[in-house]
Structure formats: structure tokens, C-alpha cells
Amino acid sequence: MTRARPVPDLRLLPPVLAGWLAVRFALTRPPTATLAEAGALAVLGAALLVRPRRFAPVGATLLVAAALAASAALHVYAVRLGPVAALAAAHGRATVRATVTGDPKPVKELILVPIRIDALTAGDGTGIGVRARATALVRPREPADGIRWSALLPSMRVELAGRLEPPKDPAAGDAATLFADQVPKILGGPDLVQRLAGALRTDLREAVAGLPAEPAGVLPALTLGDTRAVPAATEEDLRTAGLSYLVVVSGENLVFLSAAVLPLARQAGVRARALALLAALLALGFTVLARPGPPMVRATVTALLASVALATGRRFRGLTATAGAALILLLIDPWLAHAYGFVLSVAATAGLLISAPAWRDRLVVGGRVPHWIATPAAYTAAAEVYCEPLLVTFTGALPLFSVPANVLAVPAAPPATVLGVAAMAGYAVWPPAGHAAAWLAQWPARWICLVAHGTARLPGAALPWPNGLAGMLAL
Numbered sequence: 001m002t003r004a005r006p007v008p009d010l011r012l013l014p015p016v017l018a019g020w021l022a023v024r025f026a027l028t029r030p031p032t033a034t035l036a037e038a039g040a041l042a043v044l045g046a047a048l049l050v051r052p053r054r055f056a057p058v059g060a061t062l063l064v065a066a067a068l069a070a071s072a073a074l075h076v077y078a079v080r081l082g083p084v085a086a087l088a089a090a091h092g093r094a095t096v097r098a099t100v101t102g103d104p105k106p107v108k109e110l111i112l113v114p115i116r117i118d119a120l121t122a123g124d125g126t127g128i129g130v131r132a133r134a135t136a137l138v139r140p141r142e143p144a145d146g147i148r149w150s151a152l153l154p155s156m157r158v159e160l161a162g163r164l165e166p167p168k169d170p171a172a173g174d175a176a177t178l179f180a181d182q183v184p185k186i187l188g189g190p191d192l193v194q195r196l197a198g199a200l201r202t203d204l205r206e207a208v209a210g211l212p213a214e215p216a217g218v219l220p221a222l223t224l225g226d227t228r229a230v231p232a233a234t235e236e237d238l239r240t241a242g243l244s245y246l247v248v249v250s251g252e253n254l255v256f257l258s259a260a261v262l263p264l265a266r267q268a269g270v271r272a273r274a275l276a277l278l279a280a281l282l283a284l285g286f287t288v289l290a291r292p293g294p295p296m297v298r299a300t301v302t303a304l305l306a307s308v309a310l311a312t313g314r315r316f317r318g319l320t321a322t323a324g325a326a327l328i329l330l331l332i333d334p335w336l337a338h339a340y341g342f343v344l345s346v347a348a349t350a351g352l353l354i355s356a357p358a359w360r361d362r363l364v365v366g367g368r369v370p371h372w373i374a375t376p377a378a379y380t381a382a383a384e385v386y387c388e389p390l391l392v393t394f395t396g397a398l399p400l401f402s403v404p405a406n407v408l409a410v411p412a413a414p415p416a417t418v419l420g421v422a423a424m425a426g427y428a429v430w431p432p433a434g435h436a437a438a439w440l441a442q443w444p445a446r447w448i449c450l451v452a453h454g455t456a457r458l459p460g461a462a463l464p465w466p467n468g469l470a471g472m473l474a475l
Helices: 013-026 031-049 053-080 083-089 143-150 192-207 213-224 232-240 251-267 272-290 294-312 318-332 334-338 340-354 356-366 371-395 402-429 431-456 468-474
Strands: 093-100 105-107 110-122 127-138 157-165 176-180 185-188 397-399 462-464
Touching: 013 031, 013 053, 013 318, 013 334, 013 340, 031 053, 053 318, 053 334, 083 110, 083 127, 083 157, 083 176, 093 127, 110 143, 110 157, 110 176, 127 157, 192 213, 192 272, 192 402, 192 431, 213 232, 213 251, 213 402, 213 431, 232 431, 251 272, 251 294, 251 402, 272 294, 294 318, 294 340, 318 334, 318 340, 334 340, 340 356, 340 371, 356 371, 371 397, 371 402, 371 468, 402 431
Parallel strands: 127 176
Antiparallel strands: 093 110, 093 157, 105 110, 110 127, 157 176, 157 185, 397 462
């Protein structure tokens, strides 16, 4: 007799959904109005908590929404009413001292560099100490200038000069966009951790340098989300086939790496709290190495909560940890509510934890489908069902063959990721070992590309679909 599968605990889903909607609403409203509305929600929620027990979940949900809305209002106040935003509204020139917070990103002829402005000197010579998120945008005049901008690493301290403008994307949480017209002046950094991470990322690119162009570009993307060398045609076919998430570093990569490292640690005698500490360090280290984008940050916080549960002997509940991570991150950084990567990461994880196990069991037991087909089919279908209504709001296309494409391609993702990490580490120690691991890793990467190309060429591979809210509701 088959033991019944535990019913997923869905009690935290209403607070997460209510909190996310409250934050998105708050980011578009005047802060004073949001704070007043959050206060009213808090009073109503507290009143419901003291009512009969059946009203307590509603009261708790309203309190969560009120807290997140209030936090978002304070963030909006700090960003939109600070001196950086004021100077940007006046289109003023400034010299800023800033810390680089992410990798430079080439976009056509431009380079975008995420920064945190720490000090600002306006055109009239007035100096101000600030702390504001911004994006530096530059059009290099010479190839050497582009190389200097592209060589910037997170944690570097730089001096930049240019014109401040209102942010191109207010939903990103930037106070301004700095149109830099001079090469950056390096003031210090990067710190030791970022220097090591940058060196390892370079080692991976060197390890794959001798491979053909497509696997040489795709392997760093599969391993660390480094998509700078992925051919445009390959990127488009991955998107059409519903496989583009494989080259966006996320919790999936962390799961692959943990599944390879932690069992070895157990065999070596690492137990209990030491194993939990190792898992936490692995999550933090991989996040620094792969860069903390929204999906990776969500996965890392979830992994840290899992490590705490392991260290304290508590039972780990994946859905509860995912909901808790989402609430914590929305409280700390409300702008994540507008980040599609974060929202899709939460939605996909919810699908994998709520629906996928039952669907897999029905395929295996009822339909007599082999386990190696049923597992990727069920998990891909669940992720699609939970994510696709959000995806079509900006893609305007529905990938019809993504489930069979994933059934074929996903088994190649773990070996590609683990061998990619081995190539990176091997090259750092002894370059021939790195090249050997990269040569092995290219074959699962090539298989994923082959599946993407074949799927993208099928008639009707991407069905046109209305985008925006209408497309979401229709789907």
C-alpha cells in the first residue's frame, strides 16, 4: 500500500501574495498616502486577530501587507526625495564617488554599470554625502575605454563624472542614471572576495577558450550565468524552446552543486552543524561567484533558512522556507516586487513544491510512464503552469513544446553545471585539468543547444499570444 503524500502547507501563500501586491502598489504611490493606507490595514488586521480564530489568518495577512507596504513607502521616500534624485530631476552635472555593485553589462554600443553613489559633488562645487542606488551609462569612445569599463568588478570604488538624469526604469529602484563622459578613476578595491570571484570567472572563460564558439559561450552561462559570449541565435532558440532559464543562474544551479558536494562531505564524516555550516558557506560562496541576481538571492536566502533548520534539528519545509525568503527579501528590498526574475523564481518554486510531486506520481503509477520521463515532464509542466501567465505579459509568445524540450534537455544540465565548476576550479590549480574538464562539459552543453535548435525549428514552436494583463488573464 502506497503511503499518502503529505499535503503542502499553503498557509503562507496568502501573506506572500498580499505582501507582493501591496509592495507593487506602494511603489507607484506617494509615500505619505501609502503610510496612511498601511496604518489602516494594520488596525484592521489587529482587530481581526482578536476576533474568533477563523479570522486570524486574514488578520495576519493584512498585517504582513501593511508592514511591507510601509517598508516600501519608506524606500520610495528615500529614493525619490533625496539629493541625487533632485539633481537628476534638474539634469545637473556631478562628480560622484561610488561603489560598483554588479558586473558591467554591454547593451549594443553602451555599457551599463550598477553603482551605489556614496558621495556627490554638484556642478557648483557643493559636496554631499549620500547613499543611493544608480546606474552609470557610458558610450565608450575608444576600444581601450570599453575595456576599462568592462574590467570593473563589484566592490570597486570609483570616481565618475557626467550628467545625472532621472532613471530610465523607475521600477528598478535607482535614484538616477549617470551618463558618464569620462573613463572611471579607480579609487580602491575590489575586496579579496570579489577579486577571487572575478579571477575564478576569468578562469572558467579561459578553460573553455579552446572549445567551439557555441559551447564556449553556453558553458559559462550554464555554470555561472555568464551570458556575455552566448551567440545571439542560440539565445533566441533557447528562449523559443522554453530553455532560457538554464542560462540564468538561479537556485537550480545551487541545487546541482550542493547535490554533488554535500554527499561527498557526508562520506568524509562531516555531520550535523558542520554540514549545515558547509551548506551555508557553499550557498554564500556560489552566490558571490555567480552574482546575486534576484533569482539567486531568493534561492540563497532559502538555502540559508534550510541550513538553520539543519543546524537546529528542525524539519525543513521547502514551501515555508520559500515563502519566508520572499517576505524577508520584499521587506529588505521592495523593488524586487518589480523584478521578473524574482517573481518567476518564487512562482516556479511554488509550482515545483505544490503540484509537481503529485503530477509525477500520477504519471508513474497511473500512466505507467518511466520515472526518468515522468520527473522532468511533471516538474517542467508545473513550473510552466505557474510561470507562463507571468511570462506572456512581456514575451507575447507561448512556447508550445517546452515540456518535451525540457524532458530531453534537463538531464544534461546537472553534469554541465558540475563539470563547468570543475573546469573553473581545475584551471585555477592546473590549466590542463581545467581544459580537460571543459572538454567533457561541452558535451552536455552541446546536447542542450541541439535540443533548443531542433525545438525552435518545429512549426508553431512559439505561438503568438497577447502580452500585458490581457494576455495573462487569457492564458
